[in-house]
Amino acid sequence: MRVSSLLGARPRTVAASAVVAIAVTGGIAAASIPDGDGTIHACMLKDVGTIRVIDTAKSGLKGKCSNLETEITWNQKGQTGPKGDKGDPGAKGDPGAPGAKGDKGDPGAPGAKGDPGDPGPSGFTGYQKVDASTTIGPGQTITGFLPCPSGKRPTGGGWTTAENDFQVKMFGSGPDANNTGWAGGMHNQGSTTRTLTLTVYCVTVPATQLQAQAEARSRERSANGRSVFKIVKG
Secondary structure, three states: OOHHHHHHOOHHHHHHHHHHHHHHHHHHHHHHOOOOOOEEEEEEEOOOOOEEEEOOOOOHHHOOOOOOEEEEEEEOOOOOOOOOOOOOOOOOOOOOOOOOOOOOOOOOOOOOOOOOOOOOOOOOEEEEEEEEEEEEOOOOEEEEEEEOOOOEEEEEEEEEEOOOOOOEEEEEEEEOOOOOEEEEEEEEOOOOOEEEEEEEEEEEOOOOHHHHHHHHHHHHHHHOOOOOEEEEEO
């Protein structure tokens, strides 16, 4: 077909030819249009304006424009739009699973040295053993009280017999109610007179003046008008 004939043809015929060309070309090359970077290639018939799409990977007029056409291209992807507004915060997520147990930490540095503590109370001093002896006849019962020296208190005490006679029975042994000495009683159920010894072990303890005075009054009452031992039967 000569160019003059094509240009002189009626518009309806040219338009129909262009539609057929586009349809055929598009049907054959649809799989390769647009190309890998999204560009669409086409040929526009000069002075007419009809367009047909081509596939540049193909040979012949299927992949290039003729001398009567001008190649045009456009991109399937549009221009980048403006940055959108910041979206609303999403909903709070569920708590995550507990993590693995961490390694044991290094020991901490030693703490600062503490202040000295207050002095403790004074310990016992002035240990002293005090004893007194008497005889106990057959059938006799004797009670006794042996006070500690002034400023001291009992820590122990007890009765003994010189002969260790099992017939001489003890029925009381311990500190007195004021804790100033040792008291108790013995009974001789045998037929022989025996020797008794009452012993008290004393120590010096810290005491206020009032405590010392109370102890002194107690000793005065205990020692006033009586001996260490008292026969209550026999």
